[in-house]
Amino acid sequence: MIELHHFWDSPCCFKVRLVLAEKGLDWAERYVATHRFEHFRAGYGDLNRHRKVPTLVHDGTPVIQSSDIALYLDEAFPEPRLQPEDAGARAVMREWIAEEGEYLFPLVVTLSFNLMMTLRAKGFGMDRLREWSERHPDRDRARDYLRRVSGPPDRDAVDAAASRFAWHMTHLEETLGRGGGPWICGAAYSLADICVAPILDRVESLDLDALWGDLPAVAAWYARMKDRPAFRKSMPPVEYRMWGPRKPVPPGGVDPDEAGDTFPAG
Numbered sequence: 538m539i540e541l542h543h544f545w546d547s548p549c550c551f552k553v554r555l556v557l558a559e560k561g562l563d564w565a566e567r568y569v570a571t572h573r574f575e576h577f578r579a580g581y582g583d584l585n586r587h588r589k590v591p592t593l594v595h596d597g598t599p600v601i602q603s604s605d606i607a608l609y610l611d612e613a614f615p616e617p618r619l620q621p622e623d624a625g626a627r628a629v630m631r632e633w634i635a636e637e638g639e640y641l642f643p644l645v646v647t648l649s650f651n652l653m654m655t656l657r658a659k660g661f662g663m664d665r666l667r668e669w670s671e672r673h674p675d676r677d678r679a680r681d682y683l684r685r686v687s688g689p690p691d692r693d694a695v696d697a698a699a700s701r702f703a704w705h706m707t708h709l710e711e712t713l714g715r716g717g718g719p720w721i722c723g724a725a726y727s728l729a730d731i732c733v734a735p736i737l738d739r740v741e742s743l744d745l746d747a748l749w750g751d752l753p754a755v756a757a758w759y760a761r762m763k764d765r766p767a768f769r770k771s772m773p774p775v776e777y778r779m780w781g782p783r784k785p786v787p788p789g790g791v792d793p794d795e796a797g798d799t800f801p802a803g
């Protein structure tokens with residue numbers, strides 16, 4: 538049995554759902570509403586000591602770290618194989634898996650905190666955010682979270698992260714050109730595509746898709762990704778997407794109890 542502890546609007550979780558969908562695997566949902574700090578509930582730390590999502594539990598054994606989960610699933614369920622046969626192409630795959638984890642994801646965290654998470658104060662209200670943050674055992678981290686969601690977006694940080702993200706996209710353009718496409722590793726669709734595409738989905742919902750607007754190979758590759766049935770099946774449903782530049786908070790906010798796990802649109 539496969540259980541997935543996940544949050545819908547998380548690029549790391551989207552990556553794992555995409556692998557599961559490409560392989561046609563059934564999984565049992567264990568939803569973790571991270572905006573309510575449910576990843577700090579009793580017991581979750583036994584599955585994932587970092588108390589992050591995703592965590593995959595396969596026949597009772599937890600596997601953590603989204604890219605490692607993706608590789609694990611490709612070994613445990615080899616069909617269809619999501620790693621190229623050719624060693625050179627596999628090196629490109631590993632390079633882009635690392636690029637996502639070490640560079641793209643941290644940039645997206647900065648962008649998302651400033652352009653999305655700050656809307657939670659307006660949507661749910663600071664009182665409720667303060668109440669939820671009580672579940673956070675690390676009081677310094679809880680205070681830092683509350684400070685960041687309650688303050689105005691840090692425009693300098695956003696601009697710096699966006700410009701660094703654009704630099705990485707020019708390298709993706711080069712990689713796609715060198716390999717001849719249609720995928721990051723050339724002819725073979727792979728875990729590289731699966732790791733990087735959810736990042737672009739997030740950047741798109743931050744209304745920053747202009748960052749690859751003049752990069753035709755990246756734009757065509759991302760359009761191909763969005764056409765895949767597995768991508769459409771795994772992407773966050775609109776009601777579970779966080780508020781952001783393309784999804785306004787309802788004027789006057791929402792009742793957090795009524796909203797449940799979702800982020801109702803304005």
Ligand SMILES: N[C@@H](CCC(=O)N[C@@H](CS)C(=O)NCC(=O)O)C(=O)O
Nearest residue numbers: 547548549571589590591602603604
């Ligand atoms: N390197 C980890 C990163 C996991 C991660 O940061 N997950 C985010 C969601 S995308 C999370 O759990 N955030 C909640 C928090 O940091 O408190 C992975 O790839 O699984």
